[in-house]
Amino acid sequence: MRAVGPAWHGGRVATRIPVVVEQGRSRTFASALPWPGWSRSGRDEASALEALLSYADRYAVVARRAGLALPASVSLEVVERVPGDTTTDFGAPSRPAAAESASATPAARRRQVALLEASWAVLADVAAGAPAALRRGPRGGGRDRDEVVRHVEDAERAYARKVGVRHPPYRAPGDVAVMRAELVAALLAGTAEGPWPASYAVRRTAWHVLDHAWEIEDRSG
Numbered sequence: 001m002r003a004v005g006p007a008w009h010g011g012r013v014a015t016r017i018p019v020v021v022e023q024g025r026s027r028t029f030a031s032a033l034p035w036p037g038w039s040r041s042g043r044d045e046a047s048a049l050e051a052l053l054s055y056a057d058r059y060a061v062v063a064r065r066a067g068l069a070l071p072a073s074v075s076l077e078v079v080e081r082v083p084g085d086t087t088t089d090f091g092a093p094s095r096p097a098a099a100e101s102a103s104a105t106p107a108a109r110r111r112q113v114a115l116l117e118a119s120w121a122v123l124a125d126v127a128a129g130a131p132a133a134l135r136r137g138p139r140g141g142g143r144d145r146d147e148v149v150r151h152v153e154d155a156e157r158a159y160a161r162k163v164g165v166r167h168p169p170y171r172a173p174g175d176v177a178v179m180r181a182e183l184v185a186a187l188l189a190g191t192a193e194g195p196w197p198a199s200y201a202v203r204r205t206a207w208h209v210l211d212h213a214w215e216i217e218d219r220s221g
Contacts, residue, residue, distance in 0.1 A: 015071035019052065020097040021045050024084030029093040033079070033100070035070070036112055036199075037062060037119050037206030039093050049076050058214060065118035068111070093207055096200035103190065104199055112202045113187050119206040120180065123152065123213040134219035142219060148212050155208055156180070163192035163201045 022029040023045060030048040031039035038059040042048035053076060060070040080097050087094035104112065130145050143151060153176045157167055160183045167179040186192040187202065196204070 014073045014075035016077040017071075017074050018079040018099075019049070019076045020080045020082060020099075021048065021078050022082050022084045022088055022093055022095050024086075024088030026089045027091065028084070029088060030076070030078075031093055031097075031203060031207070032059075032076070033097060033203075035059065035063065036115050036203040037210045039203065039207040039211075041091070041093075045078075045081075049078075052076060055214075059210070062115065062118045062122055062210065065121050066111075066114040068114070093204060096197050100197045100199035100203070102199075106188075106190070109188055109190060109198075112199065113184055116187075116202050116206050116209075117184065119209040119213070123149070123209050123216075126213045126216050130216045130220040134216065135221070137219075145216060148216055152209055152212050156183075156205060159196075159201060159205050159208070162194045162196035163187075163198055164194040165192065 017035070018033045020031050020033055022031070026043070027041050028043065028045050028048040029039055029041045030045070030052040032052065038052065038055065040048060040051035040055050042051050053074070056070065056074060063070045080099065082095040082097060085094050127145055127149050132146065133144050134142060134148075136142055153170065156176075157170070157179055160167060160179060163183070163186065165179075165183045165186050167175075167182060170176060170179075183192075187198055190198075192198040192201065194201075
């Protein structure tokens with residue numbers, strides 16, 4: 001284990017945040033275990049941790065939306081390293097941490113769900129304030145706003161199946177909200193079961209939501 005600085009805001013004692021590092025061949029992810037969705041990547045462990053710290057202010061918005069507060073000053077403590085796979089290299093955190101295999105307490109489940117719901121709310125806010133056509137990437141690629149949102153929603157239906165929540169393909173307005181409500185109910189009740197541990201499912205889902213919310217922010221204007 002090691003701590004990584006600098007602190008988020010200097011001049012204060014930093015609160016250590018436990019982090020799992022997932023290292024693939026070409027990409028490494030660092031994920032803050034108590035704060036699902038706060039995950040960033042880099043070429044290696046050092047750059048992934050640096051990227052994670054650089055997003056503290058952006059993630060703090062999510063925490064506040066959940067009625068929580070990210071510590072005013074943070075440092076990162078790597079508590080676990082897991083080997084990545086082709087999904088890691090493709091660009092998504094793919095491996096659960098050992099700590100995520102344990103059953104969460106009801107209080108922990110409520111906290112996880114609050115942060116997941118806050119991630120959805122942040123994406124909705126960002127999308128509502130973004131132009132329909134987003135700035136293109138350096139090679140002219142990239143989805144526009146509504147395509148990004150649909151991609152997130154479609155991925156969530158697949159993610160939900162990983163914890164036993166099966167919802168048919170979306171056919172009508174409101175279907176996404178229904179699927180999300182089903183997922184939240186299973187997570188809160190502790191009945192979410194499948195190949196993904198529930199805590200990892202929350203982390204992976206919230207990461208995907210926020211990764212694209214921040215993409216929309218960065219490609220707007």
